Amino acid sequence: MTLVLISPAHSDPLFSPELTSACVSAAVSASPGLSGSAVLDCIGKASQACMTSPGGDTTIGMVDCLQGELAYWDKRLNAAYAKRLAVARKDDAEMKSARTAKVSVEESLRNMQRAWIAFRDAACLYEQVQWMGGSGGGPATAACRLQETARQALRLEGWWSQ
Template sequence: MKYLMIAALLAVEGNPALADPTVDPAMVRACFDGAKGTHPDCIGDAANACQSQPDGDTTLGISSCLQGEAQVWDDILNAQYKGVRADLLEQGGTPLADQLLDAQRAWIAFRDADCGLVYSVWADGSIRTVVASSCYLDKTAQRALELRDLGSME
């Protein structure tokens, strides 16, 4: 999946005729901060706003915007994971923290396999990068919110 994201980004960067639309990280963080559950309607809003920029409405632009928002969510996810892991180390020691590590590794494998499947299903169409990027964005954002909620259970 990371290869897919890198290839799409390189395609945009490698073509000087295309602008490089960008995602507003503050918009994503506001979504995270205001989310009441793990499936808020604001997931994807930053990517949608990005698509209104020059060349943001092309297939490559849409993919770039989705991947840009997914990267911000991934940064949030990593921060949430580190916080929850530190809390679990204090609360239950290494076995509990290691269980989180195992769960996170399994989740990453699932996300990548599931979004890879979506990409393969659409392999004959140019939409494949868009649907796979959307899958990656949705799953990453939802996991960041799940980890936030796991950390608040203590």
């Protein structure tokens, strides 16, 4: 006689960035000057929906959902940073030719981004240790990284710059 163990099929949660993307588009339409705070409500929309899909309510599923949306915001952050860097280089060149530059815009941008990365890492480590080694630490850390990355992406895209 052969004993066969049957376990329920594990399903991966279904992540799609569409809810977050649509929410951000609506926020841009509502605030063309990028000054409104409603865009902050967009952060986490897609990962929350993912967590209600089959498999999304487990610890691993939650982390997968949160990391899916983190990748969305990280892509936006990298694109916004690249644009800001190009503008900073242009501004530095113009100020250098006019001999008015005392501080490099590019260097200031890089220093700000490095400081933000250090802050994000420290803030999210703090979130993790609140769980004292428990299984909630993974989702808490992923949620923190998502929140911080999204806010930084929006900041670099020009939200609240006025």
